[in-house]
Amino acid sequence: MFIAEKVGKEWTMDQAPQYAIDHVANSKKNIFEFDFLNSLSAKISNFFGISSESLFYIDLGISKHVFLLFFVSFIVVSTIVTLIQGYISHKKNIPNKFMSIIEMFVIYLRDDVLKNFIGVKEYRSWAPLVYTIFFFVLFGNVLGLIPIFDLTGLIGKIGYNAEMLGKDNILYLLSKGGHTVTANVNVTFAIATITFVAFIAAGIQKYGFVQHWKNLAPSGLPWPLYFVVVPIEFMGLFIRPLALTLRLAGNMMGGHIALIIFITFIFSATAELGGLAGFGIAPFSISLALGLTMLELLVAVIQAYVFALLTAVFIGMAIHVDH
């Protein structure tokens, strides 16, 4: 109640959407400034003739999401890879606690996704890609949900660009954690691009370059139909990674925005109706947010599964053109 009143004084209702957007958006400034990265991005942008004020300015600097991306990659490598390597090298047949969790995911994906959609014969060559995508997206999603993850805020506070934090509002600092890298469209688009390349490569590997593009449209149609079918199939080719991109980013972003909005109900009520109203609405607001967090935990796993599933489905579609 004390914090709510304190914040409520400088809080207005129309602040809430901006606040929620700030929570999911990337930082405007870079966390770490490296001179060689700055000069490199300036060089590349000059090469394409983009000014530094432009939206399309190619900035290679380490912003909040880039840093978190490194962090997620580091965690994936340090947990999954070391666990599996340790398991293989020890030749013990009994997996430990964490290993059995990973094994559960891996076996489920193998039996229900890879063998079903890619095929019993071909699945081995594409399994590493699907597993990597699954675990990367899973860790990115789940890491965004941990509210104590104030690492970026902490690092900003200790030394690098402390003014990046801006307001030293206590609520602002409290909710500074929990950034989801997979809520950034650029990140999901990069992963979707890998999928896009993978399913084209899968088709080319199986049928050869020319035959793969011929497979785009089914053969044996009456010829006028090709004028309709080929453009549709060609558009579908690009819509697939686009849908992947927007689905993951939209899901993660939407969940986090809803979560923040639920919490800001307290402050809006305090600001508009007084401290007692804020105190009254707090239990409902917090329990809603708690329930939504549980739902988000479920969504995090489901979306990672979905991304891996769709990757497998697209690769399978390129390999088995007959259906």
Next chain:
Amino acid sequence: MGAGLAVIGAGIGIGLIGYGVAQAIARQPEAAGEIRSQTFLLAILVEGAAILLGLLSLVL
């Protein structure tokens, strides 16, 4: 309002899928695994369109 409309559409779509799946599993419990993975695929496609429109309504 756009978000509401998107949710109505997706709700009907996923509801219909759920109805079909429940019936299919009730009729053939031994095929539950296969049906489930197909369901995910369909639900994802329905949901994908809904999210796309929801995002559009958020942006515009």
